[in-house]
Amino acid sequence: MPELPEVETVVRVIRPQLVGKRIIATRLQWARHIDRPDPLEFQSRITGLTFLDVYRRAKFLVFPLDQGETLIIHLRMSGHLTVVDRAFPQDKHTHTVFELNTKQELRFRDTRKFGRVYLVKDPQEVLENLGPEPLDLSFTVEVFQQLISGRKRALKPFLLDQSVIAGIGNIYADEALFHAGLLPTRRTDTLAPGEVAALHRGIQDVLLLGIAREGASISTYVKPDGEMGEMQNEVKVFRRTGENCYRCDHTIERINLGGRSTHYCPGCQK
DNA sequence: ACCGGAGCCTGTTAGC
């Protein structure tokens, strides 16, 4: 499941492959991928436009084009982006394709069809409800404390709320809580200042490690070239139910919290 | 403000 580090990895790989190239045609083979505008308008507006840049905002990939248009893609659960030669065999779950002026294609493969594609004049229309980027220099402990203040909520759903902090998903939420030594069921209004700082640190540590390891190939995620990331080898609790904690002698447990499977060490996390 | 549930999807896994 692509989260901030996985999406960042995708951006770093495909940015140099796309910038300066022009879309000469699209193949929309499962039209519901296109969130807006309607597929016909999408196709006519995007054809002929050139990629000016590629960047990440939370788990969204943002592609500024010329003519004041911006393409935005969210990979959700199983989305995968790759730039390949047109002759390269197409996977059966590739539903949306952008043909380039270089005999190459940007292909969006998405087995579970949860992903979404947007073409907008103003990116804020799609991105406006997102909280701060947890790796921005402006995301200080003080800012994080401010986000926590006044809320009464279990830490796990708090971390997953994209309008509070943007980019964390199920894997990195569980890992950040383990790094901070905090139970996922702890409530935001019970944290001491030192615990807030530990959680802030835990979030940044696991996300930076995830980027350094080029993402976690745990369910379906692989890098654009099809190779696995390395972050799955660094994971301390996620999907380690019943296995021993690396730090103490307790067994990793799994509960359901806010409709999400949640993994933690009952020995290390308080 | 927060919680729970439904819905969207299909490959994988658990259970018989």
Add this chain to the structure above:
DNA sequence: TGCTAACAGGCTCCGG
């Protein structure tokens, strides 16, 4: 071994 049913998971919408 082979089948079916439940599950996973990000996000949105809805009602409480």
